[in-house]
Amino acid sequence: MSGDETRWLDPEEREAWLSYVAATTLLDGALDRQLQRDAGMPLAYYQILAMLSEVPNRTLRMSELAAITQSSQSRLSHAVARLERRGWVRRKPCSEDRRSTFAQLTEEGYAALAAAAPGHVGTVRRHLFDRLTPEQVGQLRDISRAVLSGLGVPGGDARDVLPG
Amino acid sequence: MSGDETRWLDPEEREAWLSYVAATTLLDGALDRQLQRDAGMPLAYYQILAMLSEVPNRTLRMSELAAITQSSQSRLSHAVARLERRGWVRRKPCSEDRRSTFAQLTEEGYAALAAAAPGHVGTVRRHLFDRLTPEQVGQLRDISRAVLSGLGVPGGDARDVLPG
DNA sequence: TCCAGGATGTTGAATGTTCAATCGCATGGT
DNA sequence: ACCATGCGATTGAACATTCAACATCCTGGA
Numbered sequence: 001m002s003g004d005e006t007r008w009l010d011p012e013e014r015e016a017w018l019s020y021v022a023a024t025t026l027l028d029g030a031l032d033r034q035l036q037r038d039a040g041m042p043l044a045y046y047q048i049l050a051m052l053s054e055v056p057n058r059t060l061r062m063s064e065l066a067a068i069t070q071s072s073q074s075r076l077s078h079a080v081a082r083l084e085r086r087g088w089v090r091r092k093p094c095s096e097d098r099r100s101t102f103a104q105l106t107e108e109g110y111a112a113l114a115a116a117a118p119g120h121v122g123t124v125r126r127h128l129f130d131r132l133t134p135e136q137v138g139q140l141r142d143i144s145r146a147v148l149s150g151l152g153v154p155g156g157d158a159r160d161v162l163p164g
Numbered sequence: 165m166s167g168d169e170t171r172w173l174d175p176e177e178r179e180a181w182l183s184y185v186a187a188t189t190l191l192d193g194a195l196d197r198q199l200q201r202d203a204g205m206p207l208a209y210y211q212i213l214a215m216l217s218e219v220p221n222r223t224l225r226m227s228e229l230a231a232i233t234q235s236s237q238s239r240l241s242h243a244v245a246r247l248e249r250r251g252w253v254r255r256k257p258c259s260e261d262r263r264s265t266f267a268q269l270t271e272e273g274y275a276a277l278a279a280a281a282p283g284h285v286g287t288v289r290r291h292l293f294d295r296l297t298p299e300q301v302g303q304l305r306d307i308s309r310a311v312l313s314g315l316g317v318p319g320g321d322a323r324d325v326l327p328g
Numbered sequence: 329t330c331c332a333g334g335a336t337g338t339t340g341a342a343t344g345t346t347c348a349a350t351c352g353c354a355t356g357g358t
Numbered sequence: 359a360c361c362a363t364g365c366g367a368t369t370g371a372a373c374a375t376t377c378a379a380c381a382t383c384c385t386g387g388a
Contacts (some may be wrong), residue, residue: 176350196346197346225336226336226337226338227335227336227337237336237337237338238337238338238339240332240337241338242338242339242341243335245338261335261336262336263335263336263337264335264336264337265336265337265338
């Protein structure tokens, strides 16, 4: 608002930032390409299916699904529409609150997820966890949580990848 | 190739992974929205302008610019086309190798970048560095570099944000 | 010299995401 | 009971990215 008091990044921060940006961009791209190539879906869709797969009845309200996948409602709505066309997800109206819609993973959707999971997890492992020490895994978790707490997300947990 | 030997994520890895995915997704979204709102450009375009701004003559070959911004050539070509329409970047042919094209930051582009930089850096600081200890900044750099080394990127450096 | 193969860059179509507007429904206050 | 307000979800248009195909040019070897 008033004077020019921008605090620029110091050299340590700058290096960390550049490495971080490059690493996340490339990692994201690698995961996306692997899934697109081997399973015909982008990473965002895999995450939707994965979240649904781990929940009772494989069903969630659209708004809950949006929250758990860090997606806007609009984005999720478009995504579920496309997943529905592929037969991987089914919409069902909610009788208690008729504004709500349930999204349910179909059998075909579960099968597609189960087929995609090993390749996806393998890629995550190869590109990320195989290169980190156990200490670094903990550090990554703590750093991520610190960022989340600044974006209005409680330190709670969630689910992904596949059920046990 | 043979039996089902998928190594799933253990609980530590799983937690780290879920936190990481949520944090990067939300951080990316926050940075993108801030820039779009305050400067009318997505983060990817900011990074293109920032890289050009820190290089002699504010000029790079398209392929170099693609490499330094972790972008595919196609993506960069589309992006530069749009930046050119806005008057922020100019293309120039390369006489030594006529397959190549130079991309040069215009004065207007530099002005747009300079106007956008304080808000962008402020957002990075608020959402990321203000929440990390100095140790964690170093950890983040090391983790990112470990990932980069597994994706065919040398541990070298690069530039971003703005020149000094 | 000639040409095969690789490098550089662009293009169009298909796909995915964002933004703003909108619709129907629920809730709480009067 | 009424209605203002806000929530849940969807839609269409604009925007951005990916993928495959293409055009152009360089390079090295026969």
